[in-house]
Amino acid sequence: MKIQGYLRDDGRKGIRNYVIVAYLVECAHHVAREIALPFRECGTQLIGFPGCYPNAYADRIMQRICTHPNVGAVLLVSLGCESFKRDRLASAIRQSGRPVEMLVIQQNGGTRTTIADGRNFVEKALRQLQNTPRCEMNVSDLIVGTICGGSDATSGLTANPVIGKAFDWLVDHGAAAIFEETNELVGCEGHLASRAITPELGRELFNAVVKAEDYHRVLGHGSFAPGNADGGLSTQEEKSLGAYAKSGCRPISGMLKPGDIPPRGGLYLLDVVPDGEVRFGFPNISDNAEVVELTACGANLILFSTGRGSVVGSAVSPTIKICANPETFRRLGEDMDIDAGRILEDRATLDEVGQEVVDSILGTAAGQATVSEALGHQEFILTYKSFEPLGPSCLPR
Amino acid sequence: MPAPTNFRGRLLRLAATDNVAVATVNFAAGDVAPIDDGQIAIIDAVSMGHKVAVAAIADQDKIIKYGCPIGSAVRPIRVGEHVHTHNIKSDYLPTNARE
Known part of the structure; x- marks a missing residue:
């Protein structure tokens, strides 16, 4: 069977081409969920981190998943006062070549306007992703x-x-x-x-x-x-x-x-x-x-x-x-x-x-x-952890 | 698909050195369960996936499954008895039970 993957700028290949809607604190969860809901059946997925306190592990996991080869575009939804390093995340996604937008609810007129703006972005992104280059995948x-x-x-x-x-x-x-x-x-x-x-x-x-x-x-x-x-x-x-x-x-x-x-x-x-x-x-x-x-x-x-x-x-x-x-x-x-x-x-x-x-x-x-x-399952859960970097013996050549 | 009607089940011994075997169907007390070339008289009712002693096990003996120890007996166990949390314990971490 031939696999046609989605080619990303970093050379990695995905098997899906999702638009991600990501809330950066639980306080933005409802707005993010409402944005994603009408597009659930057509390639949009909801992820997020609930905590208000900073955590390097959560930053790293969110960054890796927002630039995962199965992901084509990302909408970040922030309440505004949480500690999540949202600009750093947005910048990493942008550098990966993916369309990204950030909506900060406190600066965007509240729940209704943010949901409307978010849905506009997702619609546009889904159209744009139809042009993602395909590649043969082994x-x-x-x-x-x-x-x-x-x-x-x-x-x-x-x-x-x-x-x-x-x-x-x-x-x-x-x-x-x-x-x-x-x-x-x-x-x-x-x-x-x-x-x-x-x-x-x-x-x-x-x-x-x-x-x-x-x-x-x-x-x-x-x-x-x-x-x-x-x-x-x-x-x-x-x-x-x-x-x-x-x-x-x-x-x-x-x-x-x-x-x-x-x-x-x-x-x-x-x-x-x-x-x-x-x-x-x-x-x-x-x-x-x-x-x-x-x-x-x-x-x-x-x-x-x-x-x-x-x-x-x-x-x-x-x-x-x-x-x-x-x-x-x-x-x-x-x-x-x-x-x-x-x-x-x-x-x-x-x-x-x-x-x-x-x-x-x-x-x-x-x-x-x-x-x-x-069946529409899209479970996602991310909590607090802390790790030290890998030791030098962990990935022998 | 329902279970095939000709399927009788057995005790599955996963490694030659094991002193327990796994029930591939539910057995009732008094059933005689096939194992390898022989059979074992079942003493307690056991559900599918649960373990039955296939050798006499002394108090504090290691329980062997997959050829590896999976814990120790907390009392003597007879051939054909159900082997579970009531008569064995972990050699690592205590088992969490629902109350």
């Missing part, structure tokens, strides 16, 4: 992220190993594949380190998991929801081993932090747990916080594994939902792209469903809407 141009949400014991038996097979295929074809959830790798740190392409990277991977465990110990419990136990998972490390299967079995080429773009193809671990003392609460308060970080690393699309049955999608990076549990699929099939639970009932093999995932990646990249896209 699998090696893709960045694919993975996450599991609403896990149960079937996740580690069907959907996660299936994603592992798709990840092996992506890496073998030169794509960059990113797995994450260091807090859900507690118990796998030794094996993880042994797959690194250098011993120094192996130490970084090991330490990232130790950091996650320490962080969660301070917070009182691990990344484990009661539904996980209902579904048959008994301990954090059991959940981890199942989650780890998503990474497949290729060597690990590097470690990223949120907003780092993989420098070349290969398999990468995204370290999602903040550095330094524990502050700002739980590292990722829900699954979409992790999807947002994968998107900020440039992921064109997301492979989302679910056992209990998550219905979410995502803004900016289309989400392919792979259902691990055959009973869940019978209940929630309309929210799923792939029925991996067939494996458990001897109706398909891991390799067959792995091929379905590969086909779905190619189809989604070529423009087919995923189930959650078609």
Whole structure:
């Protein structure tokens, strides 16, 4: 299948051509939502940061997502008195070659006029984006992220190993594949380190998991929801081993932090747990916080594994939902792209469903809407965090 | 699509060294579940995805699944018993339960 991508000025290639409406504080959320609403079905997506206090991590994530290859134009909506460094963000978007406009509600006559002005911009931008240059895109141009949400014991038996097979295929074809959830790798740190392409990277991977465990110990419990136990998972490390299967079995080429773009193809671990003392609460308060970080690393699309049955999608990076549990699929099939639970009932093999995932990646990249896209899902959540820059051993050449 | 009617389910042992196996369907107490070339008498009702002991496990023994430890027993566990949060615990972080 030929993939026709959208060529950006920096040479990166997108599989969607979205207009983003971004609020820069919760106080501007309603106005931004109203601007985007009439265009929801025709390529406009709503994102934003709710906080009024400054945060370098949030600045970076917003900048990365507003200049993501799936994004063609951006409207920023500010209340006016929040601390978000809005001019710096607008300037970064402008420098990326994308149409950008900023509306400051306090300087723009209030709710009604800002909504009207915003809609004018979006209409104009959507027309303008019809002329975005197209380009041929190969699998090696893709960045694919993975996450599991609403896990149960079937996740580690069907959907996660299936994603592992798709990840092996992506890496073998030169794509960059990113797995994450260091807090859900507690118990796998030794094996993880042994797959690194250098011993120094192996130490970084090991330490990232130790950091996650320490962080969660301070917070009182691990990344484990009661539904996980209902579904048959008994301990954090059991959940981890199942989650780890998503990474497949290729060597690990590097470690990223949120907003780092993989420098070349290969398999990468995204370290999602903040550095330094524990502050700002739980590292990722829900699954979409992790999807947002994968998107900020440039992921064109997301492979989302679910056992209990998550219905979410995502803004900016289309989400392919792979259902691990055959009973869940019978209940929630309309929210799923792939029925991996067939494996458990001897109706398909891991390799067959792995091929379905590969086909779905190619189809989604070529423009087919995923189930959650078609249903209008555009979840987005960004909260406070702090990170130190990557160490020198994290991306060996 | 409904589950195929000829599908009976089994206990799935993921690695040769595992002392637990996973139920691929719901089993009731008293069921006899196929596993590899043999079978195991199920002691407690287990839901799909849950674990059953396939070897006798002593108090504080490691629970092995995927060939790796997933926690330790907090009391002796008999072959055929449901293995879950009531009889094993994490060696890392405590498991969060709904109250």
